[in-house]
Amino acid sequence: MLLLMSPWLVGFSVFFGYPLVMSAYLSLHHYDLLSPPRWVGLANYRYLFFTDPQVGAAVKNTLWMIAVLVPLQVLFALGVALMLARARRGIGLFRTIFYLPALTPPVAATLGFVYILNPVTGPVNNILKRIGIDGPLWFQDPSWAKPSLVILGLWGVGNTMVIFLAAVLDVPQHLYESAELDGANWLQRLRWVTLPTISPVILFAVILGVIQGLQYFTQAYVAGNIASGQASQAADVTSVGLGYPEDSTLFYPVLLYQHGFSDFQMGYASAMAMLLLAVSFAVTLVIVLNSRRWVHHAAGALK
Amino acid sequence: MKRVALFAALVAVVVGAAAAVAGGARQASPTKLTVWVGWSAGHELTVFKQVAAEYDKAHPDITLSIVGGITDTKIVAAIRSGQAPDVVSSFNSYNVGIYCGTGAWRDLAPFMAKSHIKASMFPAATLYYTQYEGKRCALPLLADTYGLYYNKTLFKKAGITQPPKTMSELAADAKKLTQKNKDGSFKVVGLDPMIGFYENVPERWVAAFGGKWTDAKGNSTLATSPGWAKWLTWHKSLLDWYGYKNLVKFQAGLGDEFSSSMAFEIGKLAMVMDGEWRVAFIQNEHPELNYGTAPLPVDDAHPELYGSGYINGTIIGLPKNGGHVDQAWDLVKYLTTNTHALAVLSNGLRNVPSTSASTHSKELTPDSHFAPFLKIFAHPKSGTSPITASGQSYINLVQQFVIKYQAGKVKDLAAGLRDTDKQLDAQVKQAKGGGGVP
Numbered sequence: 001m002l003l004l005m006s007p008w009l010v011g012f013s014v015f016f017g018y019p020l021v022m023s024a025y026l027s028l029h030h031y032d033l034l035s036p037p038r039w040v041g042l043a044n045y046r047y048l049f050f051t052d053p054q055v056g057a058a059v060k061n062t063l064w065m066i067a068v069l070v071p072l073q074v075l076f077a078l079g080v081a082l083m084l085a086r087a088r089r090g091i092g093l094f095r096t097i098f099y100l101p102a103l104t105p106p107v108a109a110t111l112g113f114v115y116i117l118n119p120v121t122g123p124v125n126n127i128l129k130r131i132g133i134d135g136p137l138w139f140q141d142p143s144w145a146k147p148s149l150v151i152l153g154l155w156g157v158g159n160t161m162v163i164f165l166a167a168v169l170d171v172p173q174h175l176y177e178s179a180e181l182d183g184a185n186w187l188q189r190l191r192w193v194t195l196p197t198i199s200p201v202i203l204f205a206v207i208l209g210v211i212q213g214l215q216y217f218t219q220a221y222v223a224g225n226i227a228s229g230q231a232s233q234a235a236d237v238t239s240v241g242l243g244y245p246e247d248s249t250l251f252y253p254v255l256l257y258q259h260g261f262s263d264f265q266m267g268y269a270s271a272m273a274m275l276l277l278a279v280s281f282a283v284t285l286v287i288v289l290n291s292r293r294w295v296h297h298a299a300g301a302l303k
Numbered sequence: 304m305k306r307v308a309l310f311a312a313l314v315a316v317v318v319g320a321a322a323a324v325a326g327g328a329r330q331a332s333p334t335k336l337t338v339w340v341g342w343s344a345g346h347e348l349t350v351f352k353q354v355a356a357e358y359d360k361a362h363p364d365i366t367l368s369i370v371g372g373i374t375d376t377k378i379v380a381a382i383r384s385g386q387a388p389d390v391v392s393s394f395n396s397y398n399v400g401i402y403c404g405t406g407a408w409r410d411l412a413p414f415m416a417k418s419h420i421k422a423s424m425f426p427a428a429t430l431y432y433t434q435y436e437g438k439r440c441a442l443p444l445l446a447d448t449y450g451l452y453y454n455k456t457l458f459k460k461a462g463i464t465q466p467p468k469t470m471s472e473l474a475a476d477a478k479k480l481t482q483k484n485k486d487g488s489f490k491v492v493g494l495d496p497m498i499g500f501y502e503n504v505p506e507r508w509v510a511a512f513g514g515k516w517t518d519a520k521g522n523s524t525l526a527t528s529p530g531w532a533k534w535l536t537w538h539k540s541l542l543d544w545y546g547y548k549n550l551v552k553f554q555a556g557l558g559d560e561f562s563s564s565m566a567f568e569i570g571k572l573a574m575v576m577d578g579e580w581r582v583a584f585i586q587n588e589h590p591e592l593n594y595g596t597a598p599l600p601v602d603d604a605h606p607e608l609y610g611s612g613y614i615n616g617t618i619i620g621l622p623k624n625g626g627h628v629d630q631a632w633d634l635v636k637y638l639t640t641n642t643h644a645l646a647v648l649s650n651g652l653r654n655v656p657s658t659s660a661s662t663h664s665k666e667l668t669p670d671s672h673f674a675p676f677l678k679i680f681a682h683p684k685s686g687t688s689p690i691t692a693s694g695q696s697y698i699n700l701v702q703q704f705v706i707k708y709q710a711g712k713v714k715d716l717a718a719g720l721r722d723t724d725k726q727l728d729a730q731v732k733q734a735k736g737g738g739g740v741p
Contacts, residue, residue: 033379033383034379034382034405034407040736051726051729053722054703120552120553137548137552140555142710227555229500229501229554229559229560244499246707246710246712247703247707258696261376262375262376263693263695263696264398264401264694265733268733
């Protein structure tokens with residue numbers, strides 16, 4: 001039995017257990033990556049909660065992203081899945097088209113969006129200009145930078161969409177038939193048949209979305225660096241690009257990265273990671289507990 | 304001539320072969336030294352490799368392997384992994400406090416004593432940014448100074464006869480030189496001082512207002528040193544004249560700073576605050592550009608500062624777990640103190656040579672565009688930014704504040720500067736090992 005589990009055990013302890021224990025250990029130390037860790041007690045946590053001038057903005061941005069992106073992603077993916085499920089022909093083609101963006105590596109996708117949405121040279125604003133609209137500054141404007149990232153997030157929603165589509169197609173036909181016999185219209189069938197049946201999948205998508213939102217990094221990192229015009233300066237370490245513009249894309253993991261890897265404060269970054277872990281755990285727990293009220297489990301499963 | 308060259312090559316081959324044979328008795332092959340440098344732009348890395356090749360040729364027991372495009376992140380990762388190069392250099396000194404303080408770069412004092420290298424051969428500012436709390440773990444390898452580049456053609460069109468000397472003249476000229484398109488967007492911007500754009504960072508601008516960073520104890524003095532508020536007020540009023548958003552939009556459409564479509568080089572900026580290396584970039588990319596260089600204008604109330612500027616530069620040292628220490632030191636010594644090597648590097652990169660002797664070297668190619676930067680380097684009031692335990696993040700924190708201020712998000716400048724002072728002091732304390740725990 002142990003032998004059968006060994007690949008998992010090794011993987012778990014090497015890639016999860018060890019880093020976790022190490023982070024907890026380092027979070028109580030001063031560690032600059034170059035000299036041995038030195039015990040500092042709770043000093044890192046005190047700096048995190050009471051002093052670090054950037055944490056407030058980073059937390060706010062992260063919460064904003066979760067509050068906006070996760071519901072939109074679920075709605076958007078579900079909408080596309082429902083439409084595809086009703087298509088009589090070409091379902092395979094459309095499924096592929098909607099899924100394709102999800103295959104783009106996040107760095108490439110973000111680069112593409114920053115160029116397309118360039119306020120002066122990008123095609124979007126040029127088209128808007130032609131029809132008489134003065135387009136926004138997108139990634140260069142602190143009030144548009146996060147919405148731009150949301151658009152990018154929705155464009156790449158293919159993974160969730162495919163899972164929703166499978167779930168929607170899996171809803172037993174006889175439930176629809178009986179609902180139809182009772183005179184239920186399209187909306188009522190959706191509300192009383194489709195949604196309850198696929199609710200476990202929605203729960204899955206929400207939890208995954210929230211956790212990804214808490215760890216939102218790559219897109220923000222790339223967009224900030226490119227839009228600020230600092231990306232080419234390979235050897236110039238002024239990390240003004242992180243969070244550009246005006247800290248509006250400074251998400252918690254971006255700040256964590258900055259402290260850990262460009263400020264050489266790994267002990268402090270570990271304390272930030274521990275807080276992130278605690279928050280992820282708490283949020284997931286709340287969602288799961290709360291989900292008992294709205295997630296429908298078929299025939300006695302999980303009761 | 305050809306024959307002479309042939310003969311020289313033959314001699315070199317014979318001598319090289321002899322040396323290889325002689326060396327072969329002691330060692331199977333020459334020692335390979337790996338050298339990491341930040342330069343990555345085409346002409347820059349080539350020039351450095353040329354100088355390295357000269358040294359390589361003169362030292363048959365050594366072969367050099369040069370790696371370009373190195374950043375501080377890579378340096379730290381290499382030292383951590385235990386597979387550090389033998390010689391390492393960084394483009395700027397911001398993290399020298401971390402390198403020296405942690406011992407990640409070797410203390411050079413014993414090497415310098417053994418080789419009779421006196422620190423006094425380097426100008427004071429470069430000496431300051433290559434040590435931390437008296438521990439010298441680096442030496443300057445060329446320096447950067449910052450000044451004003453101005454487009455003479457655009458100056459003439461606007462009827463301006465000489466470069467501005469004071470900040471009020473600079474602002475007035477910037478406005479005069481700005482031109483708009485029919486749709487209201489900018490065609491030419493006189494001077495774009497926005498922090499975060501091209502080379503604009505607080506340390507290079509505030510120097511012209513005499514702003515001081517810290518007091519004798521190392522505490523931050525942004526709120527108490529009047530230069531800061533004065534600079535920021537000047538800065539904001541010029542930005543507001545353009546309109547902050549208009550300028551952001553203008554910048555979004557500009558070419559990359561290190562490409563041939565850099566805005567000053569193609570005449571979209573009439574003036575720009577930039578480093579001395581731009582002279583070589585213009586020479587390579589737009590030799591037709593009719594431009595001049597001068598020291599950055601200074602605060603009207605401090606004319607004595609005119610001619611000075613901000614100094615920083617490449618630092619070079621020996622990582623603690625790099626090998627071949629003696630050979631590596633010999634190379635570092637050569638690169639940082641040999642007048643010929645520094646002059647060749649300076650001619651090719653158009654960086655300021657970093658020993659006092661080399662700034663007067665006869666080998667330096669005279670160039671009227673470059674000359675002002677040599678003067679800025681030698682000016683007694685020129686200075687650099689503080690070396691602290693928190694390294695790069697110290698400067699970044701100041702920059703974040705200025706970015707908020709220039710966007711109009713800070714209502715009370717004095718209070719904002721006071722807060723930033725507190726944050727900087729707390730940050731250094733945290734970087735030194737956390738809130739007061741010994």
